[in-house]
Amino acid sequence: MAARRISGGVGVAVLAVLLAGCGSGGAEAKDEIAVDTSDTTCKVATTKLTAGVQTFRIKSSASKITEFEVLRPDGRIVSERENIGPGTTVTFTVDLTAGSYQAACIPGMVGKGIRTPLTVAGGGKTQKRDPKLDKAVDAYRTYVNLQVDDSVATTKKFVAAVKAGDVAKAKKLYAPSRYGWESIEPVAESFGDIDPKVDLREADLEDGQEWTGWHVIEKALWKDGTTKGMSAVGDQLLADLATLKKKVGNVEITPTSMGNGAKELLDEVATGKVTGEEEAFSHTDLVDFEANVVGAKKAYTLLRPVVADRDAKLAGTLDKEFASVLGSLEKYRRGEGFVSYDTVGDADRKVLSDKVNALAEPLSKLAATVAR
Amino acid sequence: MTGSSSFGRRHLLGAAGVGLLAGAGGGAGAVRAARGSPDTGHTSPVVPFRGAHQAGIATPVQDRLHFAAFDVTTTSRTDLADLLREWTRAAERMVAGRAVGAGAEPELAVSPPDDTGEAVGLPASRLTLTVGFGTTLFAKDGDDRFGLAKRRPDALRELPHFPGDDLDPDRSGGDIAVQACADDPQVAVHAIRNLARIGFGRVAVRWSQLGFGKTSSTTPQSQTPRNLFGFKDGTNNIAGDDAKALARHVWVGREGPAWLRGGSYLVARRIRMHIETWDRSALTEQEQIVGRSKGVGAPLDGTAERDPVRPADLPPAAHVALAHPSANGGARILRRGYSFVDGADGLGRLDAGLFFLAYDRDPPGQFVPLQARLARDDAMSEYLLHTGSGLYAVPPGVRDDGDYWGSSLFG
Numbered sequence: 001m002a003a004r005r006i007s008g009g010v011g012v013a014v015l016a017v018l019l020a021g022c023g024s025g026g027a028e029a030k031d032e033i034a035v036d037t038s039d040t041t042c043k044v045a046t047t048k049l050t051a052g053v054q055t056f057r058i059k060s061s062a063s064k065i066t067e068f069e070v071l072r073p074d075g076r077i078v079s080e081r082e083n084i085g086p087g088t089t090v091t092f093t094v095d096l097t098a099g100s101y102q103a104a105c106i107p108g109m110v111g112k113g114i115r116t117p118l119t120v121a122g123g124g125k126t127q128k129r130d131p132k133l134d135k136a137v138d139a140y141r142t143y144v145n146l147q148v149d150d151s152v153a154t155t156k157k158f159v160a161a162v163k164a165g166d167v168a169k170a171k172k173l174y175a176p177s178r179y180g181w182e183s184i185e186p187v188a189e190s191f192g193d194i195d196p197k198v199d200l201r202e203a204d205l206e207d208g209q210e211w212t213g214w215h216v217i218e219k220a221l222w223k224d225g226t227t228k229g230m231s232a233v234g235d236q237l238l239a240d241l242a243t244l245k246k247k248v249g250n251v252e253i254t255p256t257s258m259g260n261g262a263k264e265l266l267d268e269v270a271t272g273k274v275t276g277e278e279e280a281f282s283h284t285d286l287v288d289f290e291a292n293v294v295g296a297k298k299a300y301t302l303l304r305p306v307v308a309d310r311d312a313k314l315a316g317t318l319d320k321e322f323a324s325v326l327g328s329l330e331k332y333r334r335g336e337g338f339v340s341y342d343t344v345g346d347a348d349r350k351v352l353s354d355k356v357n358a359l360a361e362p363l364s365k366l367a368a369t370v371a372r
Numbered sequence: 373m374t375g376s377s378s379f380g381r382r383h384l385l386g387a388a389g390v391g392l393l394a395g396a397g398g399g400a401g402a403v404r405a406a407r408g409s410p411d412t413g414h415t416s417p418v419v420p421f422r423g424a425h426q427a428g429i430a431t432p433v434q435d436r437l438h439f440a441a442f443d444v445t446t447t448s449r450t451d452l453a454d455l456l457r458e459w460t461r462a463a464e465r466m467v468a469g470r471a472v473g474a475g476a477e478p479e480l481a482v483s484p485p486d487d488t489g490e491a492v493g494l495p496a497s498r499l500t501l502t503v504g505f506g507t508t509l510f511a512k513d514g515d516d517r518f519g520l521a522k523r524r525p526d527a528l529r530e531l532p533h534f535p536g537d538d539l540d541p542d543r544s545g546g547d548i549a550v551q552a553c554a555d556d557p558q559v560a561v562h563a564i565r566n567l568a569r570i571g572f573g574r575v576a577v578r579w580s581q582l583g584f585g586k587t588s589s590t591t592p593q594s595q596t597p598r599n600l601f602g603f604k605d606g607t608n609n610i611a612g613d614d615a616k617a618l619a620r621h622v623w624v625g626r627e628g629p630a631w632l633r634g635g636s637y638l639v640a641r642r643i644r645m646h647i648e649t650w651d652r653s654a655l656t657e658q659e660q661i662v663g664r665s666k667g668v669g670a671p672l673d674g675t676a677e678r679d680p681v682r683p684a685d686l687p688p689a690a691h692v693a694l695a696h697p698s699a700n701g702g703a704r705i706l707r708r709g710y711s712f713v714d715g716a717d718g719l720g721r722l723d724a725g726l727f728f729l730a731y732d733r734d735p736p737g738q739f740v741p742l743q744a745r746l747a748r749d750d751a752m753s754e755y756l757l758h759t760g761s762g763l764y765a766v767p768p769g770v771r772d773d774g775d776y777w778g779s780s781l782f783g
Contacts, residue, residue, distance in 0.1 A: 093481070256482055321573060350576075354445055358573030368483030 032057040032091065035105070039063055042105030042114035049120045055093045056103075060084050067106040069113070070094055076192065082109060097252060098122035133255045133370060136302040140258050141251075143298055144184045148248050151180030152241050159234035162217060162227045171221050175284035175337055178214055181241075182288045183295030185268060186261035191247050197240045201280065212236050215281075222281035258303060259367030262296035266360035269293065274353045276341045286338035289352075290329055296363065297322050303370050311369050314362060321359035328355050418496045421467045423769040424634050425623065426777075428500030429706065429731050430612040432591045434553040437583030437710040437727065438560040439640065440568065441546025441762055442575040444509065449518040453782040455574045459503070459567055460776040466559075469496030472566050488569065491562035499554040501563055503777045504638045504764025509547040523781060525629050527637060527734050528765045534747040536758055543642055543760030546578040551638070551729065553708075557584065579760070581642060583710025583727045590706065596669060596677065600645055600711050600724055601755075603662050604669035607677055608696075610706040621704045624733045631780035634768030636731045639705075639739045642712075642760030645725035650755050661751040663690030689751035700742050705732040725756075735763055 034045040035058040069080040081092040106113030158177035161170040189195045198213040216233050272278040273289040308315040332338045419427045462472045473486025510524035554560040587599040588606035596604040610617045624632045663686045669677040673685040683693040713724040732738040767778050
C-alpha cells in the first residue's frame with residue numbers, strides 16, 4: 001500500500017523517466033531544448049518533439065526558487081526538477097513516448113505554474129535498445145496482465161463469500177485475493193486513482209475521505225466478525241479492479257520502470273509489511289510480503305540477462321539476496337499461507353528486516369543498470 | 373605491525389599527530405588542527421585519518437557522538453574483509469569532508485546517490501570514525517564463523533555482571549562498533565548512516581546511541597565539560613598529548629597479540645542517570661557524593677579545579693576518591709563519554725544519562741576492577757543504572773592506501 005505517496009510514485013514507477021537528472025554545469029549538448037523562465041514567463045524553445053530521450057536546459061531569471069515539470073494532460077507528472085535557484089541553469093532529462101504533454105514552470109514551487117503544451121511525435125529519436133530488454137518488457141507486460149487477472153478472479157470468490165455472509169470462508173479468501181495485486185503494486189499504483197480506492201488503510205484516511213477497498217472488509221471480518229454492510233464495498237472493489245484491468249493493457253512499461261518497480265516492492269515490504277502495519281486486523285502481512293518479493297523477483301529475473309552482461313557482481317548479489325529473503329519466509333509457511341504476523345516476535349522481525357535491507361539496497365541499483 | 377622499522381615510522385607519525393592536535397605541535401598540519409575550545413567556531417578542521425593509532429581516541433574530543441554497534445550477517449570472511457575495505461575508503465572521504473563514492477548527485481539520475489547527502493556543504497567538523505571488534509566477532513555461541521577464534525585477545529572477554537547493571541541485550545554487544553564523533557551532529561549521523569548503508573547484506577545495525585555535550589576532555593587546556601549532574605567531568609583525564617600516559621594506559625603493547633599492538637580496547641556503557649532525584653538532593657550531598665565542588669570543580673579539600681585529589685581527605689564513598697588511580701593500583705583509563713537524552717521514559721522522567729566511552733589497554737586489569745569498586749562502594753551508584761554495555765578491541769590505525777581497518781587481523 002502506498003496510496004500516501006501516489007504523486008511521487010507515478011512518474012518513476014511507470015512513465016519511463018530515464019534520466020530525471022540535473023547538471024549544474026557542463027557543456028551544452030546538442031539537441032537540448034532551451035527553457036527561459038522568470039517570475040511570469042516560461043518560454044520553451046521547441047514545443048514539437050520526437051519521442052525518446054529529451055533534455056531541457058532550464059535557465060531561471062526568476063526572483064525565487066522555481067520548479068520545472070513535464071505533465072500528462074490529465075495532470076499526472078511524468079517527471080519534475082525541483083529547487084531551481086534564482087539565476088541558475090540546470091539540465092533535466094526525460095524519456096517521452098509519443099503523445100500530448102505540458103511543460104510547467106512553477107515559480108515559488110507552489111500552484112499550477114505557467115504551462116506550455118508539448119507535442120511528442122513517435123519514432124525518430126528513441127534510443128536503440130538492447131533487444132533483450134524489449135523481450136523483458138514484453139514478458140513483464142504479460143506477467144502484469146496475468147496477475148491482474150488472478151486478483152480479479154480470486155477477489156470475485158472473496159466477495160462472493162462476503163456477500164454470502166460466510167465470515168470464515170471470507171477470512172480464508174482475503175489474503176489470496178490480494179496476492180496478484182501485491183505482486184504488481186507499483187504498476188497498479190501508477191493509475192493514481194485506483195490504489196486509494198482499493199488498498200487504503202484506515203490509518204491513512206484523510207478527514208472526511210470515504211474509505212473503500214480490501215481493508216474495510218478486513219476490519220469488518222477480523223475486528224467486528226461480520227460481513228454486514230460489506231456487500232456494497234465488495235462490489236465497489238470488483239468494479240475498481242475491473243477498471244484496473246481495462247487500464248493495465250495500455251500501461252507504459254520500460255526496463256527502468258521495471259527496475260524501479262522492483263525496488264518499490266521491496267520498499268513496500270520494508271515500510272509496511274515487516275512492521276505489521278499493512279494488515280492491522282488480519283495479520284496476513286507475510287502473504288503480502290511474499291507477493292511483493294515474488295513480484296520484484298519476476299521483474300529482476302526478466303532483466304537479469306542484461307544485468308549479468310553489464311554488472312555480473314550485482315546479478316550475483318541479487319540472486320543470493322532474493323534467495324535469502326524468500327528462504328527466510330519458509331519457516332513461517334503454514335499450509336497455503338503463513339503464520340499470523342502477530343505471532344512473529346521482535347527478534348524474528350529484525351532478522352526479516354535485515355534480510356529485506358540486504359536485498360533492497362543492491363536492488364536500488366537495478367534501474368540504473370538497465371538504463372545505462 | 374610487521375617490523376620494528378615500520379613501527380618506528382608509524383610511531384613517529386602518531387606522536388606528531390597527537391602533539392599537533394593538542395595544539396602543541398608544529399608543521400603544516402597544525403594549522404588545521406583543533407586548537408583550544410571547539411566552541412570558538414567551526415573552521416572546518418580535518419582530523420588526519422591515518423596514523424599509528426585510530427583517530428577518535430587520543431585526538432581532541434568533539435561535541436557530538438553517533439555510536440553504532442553492528443552484527444555481522446554474512447558468514448563469509450572475504451565479504452567481511454571487503455566490507456572493512458569499503459568502510460575504510462568511505463570513512464577516509466567523509467573524515468576529509470568529502471562525499472561517499474560519486475557523491476549525492478550521480479551522473480545517472482535514475483541511480484540512487486552513493487552519498488545520502490545530508491552533510492553536503494557542511495565542513496568536516498573534526499569528524500573521526502573509530503572501529504572496534506566485539507568478542508562475538510571472534511566466536512559467537514561457540515561458532516568460529518570467520519576463523520578468528522584463535523586470534524581473540526585474552527583481554528577481550530565478556531564483562532562480568534556488576535552491581536547496578538540492568539543491561540538490555542538490545543543495547544549491548546555487537547560484532548563491530550563504530551564511534552563517530554564530530555562537532556556537528558548531522559555530520560556524525562551522516563557518517564554512521566552511510567556506513568550502515570554500505571554494510572546492508574553484510575552487517576546490520578544492532579543498536580546505536582546519539583550523544584551530545586562531551587563529558588570528558590583530552591585537551592586539559594580547554595574548559596572541562598560538565599555532565600548532566602552539573603559537575604565538571606574529566607578534569608584528571610589522560611591528556612591527548614601525554615604520550616607517556618597513553619603508552620602506559622591506553623595503547624596495547626607487547627602484552628597483546630601482534631595484530632592489536634598500537635590499538636586499544638573500548639568500553640561502552642549506557643548509564644541512565646536518575647536526574648530528577650539528583651536535582652532534589654542538597655548541594656552539600658551532591659558535592660559529598662562527587663568529591664568535588666559544583667562551581668569550580670575543586671576537590672573538597674582544595675580551592676581550584678586542578679588541585680591534587682587526595683582520596684584520604686575525601687568522604688570514603690566519594691566518586692573521585694574511589695575512581696582515583698591511587699585507589700586502583702595506579703590504573704587510569706582515557707574517557708570519551710557523552711551525555712544523552714532519549715526523550716522521556718513514559719513516566720515523565722528524562723531518559724537521560726551518560727554514554728560512557730573509555731579506552732584502556734587491559735580491561736580486565738583496568739576497567740573491570742575500577743567499575744567493580746565503583747559499583748559496590750560509590751555513593752553515586754544510587755543515582756545510576758547501567759542499561760547497555762559493550763567491549764571492543766580497537767585495531768591500530770590505517771597506514772596507507774592499501775591498508776584498511778582490521779587488516780592486521782584479517783590479512
